[in-house]
Amino acid sequence: MDFFDFNLPSYGWSTVLGSAISGVFLGSIYALVALGLTLIYGVLHIINFAHGALLMLAMYAVYFLWQAFGIDPYLAMLIVVPGGFVFGYLLQRGVIGKASHGRDEIILLVTLGISIIIENAALFFFSATERSVRVPYDLDGFDLGVTFVVYPELAALGGSLLITFLLWLFMIKTDTGKAIRAVAKERQGARLVGINVDHIFAVCFGIGVACVAAAASLLVPTYAVHPQIGYLFVLIAFTVVVLGGMGSFVGALVGGFLIGIFEQLGRLYLGESLGVITISFIFILVLLFRPSGLFGKPAG
Amino acid sequence: MTLQVRQLHAAYGAMKVLHGIDLEISEGEIVALLGSNGAGKSTLNNNISGIYTPKSGDIIFDGQSITGLPSEKVVELGIIQVPEGRRVFPNMSVLENLHLGGYRRGRNRRDQNLERIVSVFPRLSERFNQLAGTLSGGEQQMLAIGRGLMAEPKLLILDEPSLGLSPLLVEEMFELIAELNKQGLSIFLVEQNVMQSLEIADRAYVIENGTVALSGSADELIDDPELRKTYLGL
Structure with missing residues (x-):
């Protein structure tokens, strides 16, 4: 195929399949980061610009838990996920909610401000040096025939699916989950059944941060930590959220996998740097034909 | 159960809507609040329910001031509002x-x-x-x-329950409200539908421009010439 004098390489199906499989693993992390973002958007109707900074902060937490106490990054989830929830809850209740006076455009700027503060604090205290965790099993895995799967990839996939499932169950089965869904669509009605809307907002923010904290645990075994790492995932997570449909859990999951697969195929065919344009390409295509996203409900 | 509203002043955003409302609802009553669109009926409700905070005045429920309490506390005490436009959770x-x-x-x-x-x-x-x-x-x-x-409301506030319903359903709705009251529920009925409200209510207040213009027993008000002229064009 001639394309501006540029020849696409041709690969056997096993290479393509292998690439797609590694895309699924990558996509599962995107999905998890996007899950928190889409929950916060769906309920608070704001885009949380601090999401990437919070992911980075959680990755540092996982790193330092390993470095200082030798805690395995996966085991660290037991600490950083509850810690992330409490941090997110207090951040929303104490800072974002109070500073914004209920106006969405202010919330946006407040979250942007928080992200700048966290990133610069990270640069100041942790420096720009990349830090990586060495776990004994990071290159262990098994051969699928078409590709070699390492255990951290498998953990990322399993962890993401499990967390999405648990969150879905929470939203369907518990009173708090139902209250979250009620607040998402009908705040006034929610207040009148006695739901404390400020509390629910903070719970959502807390869950969103708990999701990035879980993602951080799953990422640290394979990705080096530095103050800019959040951007790498969150810009794509924004794409996933819009692609899947703002506020949709299933959309975040499917969108994450789609983006992950297309990104890896793009890298295979177009090279490491150019390959990433497939994300934008898919994104624009979906927006052209389904402006509300794959699983989003049309506005109005 | 008693609810007393004393000299309530309230605003909707920057606009002053209520200028010193006094009213009272006692155990087992249906009290109607009548008035045209924009008279301040929903503002009054939402101040009672803790959605808005009054500028001044007092709201007293069973002897305890609930002025400025958040909505979840008001619900906890047993004042339950069924809002205008229903506000059910559509999803x-x-x-x-x-x-x-x-x-x-x-x-x-x-x-x-x-x-x-x-x-x-x-x-x-x-x-x-x-x-x-x-x-x-x-x-x-x-x-x-x-x-x-x-x-399990002690006081049920119904804001425009007949709005947007067909005449047959409106009839059914008023019968139902009367039936709930017969079972012992105290009801504060906020309505534009003057005649049907007065038929089931014990007492009523008519508000105009944020003040109580008329009040009394429903039987008296139903024959009030001013009310008939203003609201029924008779």
């Missing part, structure tokens, strides 16, 4: 809507309360798994009232 099933009615109050008796509500609104049980947003206007109104009853 959730009928059953989930009813369950959330018992989110703050009546939590431990949800099953019994649900049973009782289903006996009042048998139609709701046929639609338990349907999304509330797909119900007809009349069904949504029933759901909103059912959701309110799940909280």
Whole structure:
């Protein structure tokens, strides 16, 4: 195929399949980061610009838990996920909610401000040096025939699916989950059944941060930590959220996998740097034909 | 149960809406609040329910000041508002809507309360798994009232329950309100539908431009020449 004098390489199906499989693993992390973002958007109707900074902060937490106490990054989830929830809850209740006076455009700027503060604090205290965790099993895995799967990839996939499932169950089965869904669509009605809307907002923010904290645990075994790492995932997570449909859990999951697969195929065919344009390409295509996203409900 | 509103001044945003309202609701009464669009009826409700905070004045429920309490505290005390426009949760099933009615109050008796509500609104049980947003206007109104009853109200505030319903359904709605009252429920009925409200109410207040223009027993008001002229064009 001639394309501006540029020849696409041709690969056997096993290479393509292998690439797609590694895309699924990558996509599962995107999905998890996007899950928190889409929950916060769906309920608070704001885009949380601090999401990437919070992911980075959680990755540092996982790193330092390993470095200082030798805690395995996966085991660290037991600490950083509850810690992330409490941090997110207090951040929303104490800072974002109070500073914004209920106006969405202010919330946006407040979250942007928080992200700048966290990133610069990270640069100041942790420096720009990349830090990586060495776990004994990071290159262990098994051969699928078409590709070699390492255990951290498998953990990322399993962890993401499990967390999405648990969150879905929470939203369907518990009173708090139902209250979250009620607040998402009908705040006034929610207040009148006695739901404390400020509390629910903070719970959502807390869950969103708990999701990035879980993602951080799953990422640290394979990705080096530095103050800019959040951007790498969150810009794509924004794409996933819009692609899947703002506020949709299933959309975040499917969108994450789609983006992950297309990104890896793009890298295979177009090279490491150019390959990433497939994300934008898919994104624009979906927006052209389904402006509300794959699983989003049309506005109005 | 008694609710007293004393010299209530309230605003909607920057606009002053209520200029010193006094009213009272006693145990077992239906008290109607009548007035045209924009008279300040919903502002009054939402100040009682803790959605807005009054500028000044006092709201006293069972001898305790509830002025400025947040809405969840007001619900906890047993003042339950069924708002104008129903405000059901459109993305959730009928059953989930009813369950959330018992989110703050009546939590431990949800099953019994649900049973009782289903006996009042048998139609709701046929639609338990349907999304509330797909119900007809009349069904949504029933759901909103059912959701309110799940909280075991001491005082039920109904804001424009007949709005947007067909004449036949309006008739049915007023019968139902009278029936709930007969079972012992105190009701504050906010309506534009003057005649039908006065027929079931014990007492009524008419508000105009944010003040109480008329008040008295429903029987007196129904014959009041000024009221008949203003609201019925008679």
